[in-house]
Amino acid sequence: MRWGMLINLVKCVGCYSCVVKCEQEHFLPPSVLFGRILISETGEYPRALKHVYPVLCNHCKEAKCVDACPTRATQKREDGIVWVDSDKCVGCRYCLMACPYQVRTYYDEEKEYYPGQGLTEFEKLGRQLHPYQTGTVLKCTFCMERIDSGIKRGLKPGVDRDATPACVITCPSKARYFGDLDDPESEISMLVRKWRPVQLRPEYGTEPSVLYVIG
Amino acid sequence: MIQSRPYEFMVSYTPQTQWIEKGGVKLWLAFFFIELGAGMFFIASLLDNVLAMSIGWFLCAVLGGGFHLLYLGKPLRFWRMAFSSGWKTSWISRGIIFVSFFLGFGFIHILLMQLSIRYTGLVVIADVFAFLTVIYGGFAMNYVNGIPLWNTALLPILYVVSGLWGGAEVTLGLALGSGGMVVGKAVEEWIRILLIGYLLLVPVYLMSVRYTSSTGQVSVRYMMRSQWSAVFWIGVVILGMIVPLVAVINSMITNLETISVAFLYSAILSGLIGDLAMRYLILKCGVYGPLIPSSDTA
Numbered sequence: 001m002r003w004g005m006l007i008n009l010v011k012c013v014g015c016y017s018c019v020v021k022c023e024q025e026h027f028l029p030p031s032v033l034f035g036r037i038l039i040s041e042t043g044e045y046p047r048a049l050k051h052v053y054p055v056l057c058n059h060c061k062e063a064k065c066v067d068a069c070p071t072r073a074t075q076k077r078e079d080g081i082v083w084v085d086s087d088k089c090v091g092c093r094y095c096l097m098a099c100p101y102q103v104r105t106y107y108d109e110e111k112e113y114y115p116g117q118g119l120t121e122f123e124k125l126g127r128q129l130h131p132y133q134t135g136t137v138l139k140c141t142f143c144m145e146r147i148d149s150g151i152k153r154g155l156k157p158g159v160d161r162d163a164t165p166a167c168v169i170t171c172p173s174k175a176r177y178f179g180d181l182d183d184p185e186s187e188i189s190m191l192v193r194k195w196r197p198v199q200l201r202p203e204y205g206t207e208p209s210v211l212y213v214i215g
Numbered sequence: 216m217i218q219s220r221p222y223e224f225m226v227s228y229t230p231q232t233q234w235i236e237k238g239g240v241k242l243w244l245a246f247f248f249i250e251l252g253a254g255m256f257f258i259a260s261l262l263d264n265v266l267a268m269s270i271g272w273f274l275c276a277v278l279g280g281g282f283h284l285l286y287l288g289k290p291l292r293f294w295r296m297a298f299s300s301g302w303k304t305s306w307i308s309r310g311i312i313f314v315s316f317f318l319g320f321g322f323i324h325i326l327l328m329q330l331s332i333r334y335t336g337l338v339v340i341a342d343v344f345a346f347l348t349v350i351y352g353g354f355a356m357n358y359v360n361g362i363p364l365w366n367t368a369l370l371p372i373l374y375v376v377s378g379l380w381g382g383a384e385v386t387l388g389l390a391l392g393s394g395g396m397v398v399g400k401a402v403e404e405w406i407r408i409l410l411i412g413y414l415l416l417v418p419v420y421l422m423s424v425r426y427t428s429s430t431g432q433v434s435v436r437y438m439m440r441s442q443w444s445a446v447f448w449i450g451v452v453i454l455g456m457i458v459p460l461v462a463v464i465n466s467m468i469t470n471l472e473t474i475s476v477a478f479l480y481s482a483i484l485s486g487l488i489g490d491l492a493m494r495y496l497i498l499k500c501g502v503y504g505p506l507i508p509s510s511d512t513a
Binding site for chain 1: 222224226231233286287288289295296301304306308311355358359503504509511
């Protein structure tokens with residue numbers, strides 16, 4: 001089993017819903033982002049092109065960050081999800097350096113969304129649900145809590161909303177697909193065969209599990 | 216071209232910041248002192264100079280180790296780096312183990328030397344770990360394939376040469392200070408060889424990175440033609456290469472005893488500043504290539 005995500009860039013409108021939903025789902029502190037939208041332009045008028053790439057941790061098959069971690073805080077599960085055990089992380093940031101996609105964040109200090117005005121009720125709740133440790137590295141987990149609890153309840157990730165990553169279910173243009181890349185019968189595998197997506201910077205040899213349909 | 220605004224992150228060439236900006240400066244100093252100290256111990260042990268060995272050990276343990284610990288987000292968990300299975304794949308973990316063994320065996324060797332006891336096997340083991348201590352930083356950076364400036368086999372070699380050269384320079388300074396001309400002359404031979412190696416390696420390293428990829432080209436240009444060009448040309452080239460070269464040529468033409476001690480000390484200090492500058496630029500100018508197509512990076 002290998003969880004993966006397919007992002008159809010033809011459908012993506014760059015609305016940032018995925019980024020905002022991720023922040024909300026994980027109660028992320030200010031300046032910590034698990035997902036981003038990269039926007040660039042190529043060409044010149046009248047043949048200019050705008051490129052919109054939602055990026056997140058690629059949960060690489062050959063993850064550089066896993067091998068780089070000196071304490072084995074960064075681990076790879078059997079289902080391919082790469083996560084950080086904050087209790088083991090020493091904050092050396094070698095994983096951050098090793099990731100060629102730069103999708104990890106070092107959580108250096110606690111900040112409030114409204115500096116000097118104390119924590120909002122939302123932030124207080126977030127600190128209880130997700131007690132992120134300062135001095136450690138944070139990253140996208142493919143919403144593994146949702147996946148795990150969904151599977152326990154007999155749900156199927158990628159099919160049932162409650163077992164699917166938040167960024168996938170919130171996408172208003174349905175540009176994201178999630179599922180088991182190793183299962184040839186899964187929707188994502190069939191779409192991979194149909195659309196022939198590409199990996200981001202495959203030359204790094206990391207075999208990302210997030211794939212992009214370019215058009 | 217180089218990322219200067221937040222929205223250009225990974226769209227333009229993006230410099231790494233975690234290992235050099237803000238608290239990252241501590242890591243720069245940590246690598247410098249670790250390698251300088253271990254290099255000094257290595258050179259001094261070949262000459263049985265206990266004072267230089269002790270100072271090298273101190274630099275490595277207190278300054279190098281101290282800055283390393285200060286850099287960590289969770290310094291009290293540092294032991295996990297040595298006592299996990301991380302050493303199988305992680306160069307940082309391996310480095311901690313090398314440093315620990317070097318400091319352990321080195322300490323015992325220095326202690327026994329004070330008692331006029333010399334175990335050849337012990338000094339060989341200490342030297343092996345001192346050498347591994349000098350080289351591990353280069354391998355740790357070499358592993359980062361997103362940064363072409365680091366991802367070259369020449370980087371560990373450059374770090375070994377500069378670490379040993381820096382160590383030899385400080386050992387020479389100590390020998391001059393204590394009037395040990397015999398040790399001074401022996402170290403000077405090492406300095407000549409290492410300096411020639413360094414003078415050859417720096418341009419070859421930069422040229423090889425320059426022709427590796429467009430990101431490598433940007434890194435080298437960032438180093439030599441941006442706001443950091445003064446650090447490169449004054450720090451690395453003039454202070455780190457030309458001044459020590461003049462001192463070495465001078466000592467070859469005349470004699471070590473006849474050269475002004477003040478000039479020699481200036482050349483040693485100049486060489487160390489050059490080494491620091493080179494290490495700073497290697498960290499500062501390490502840039503990641505853009506992830507998506509963009510006109511700015513075409």
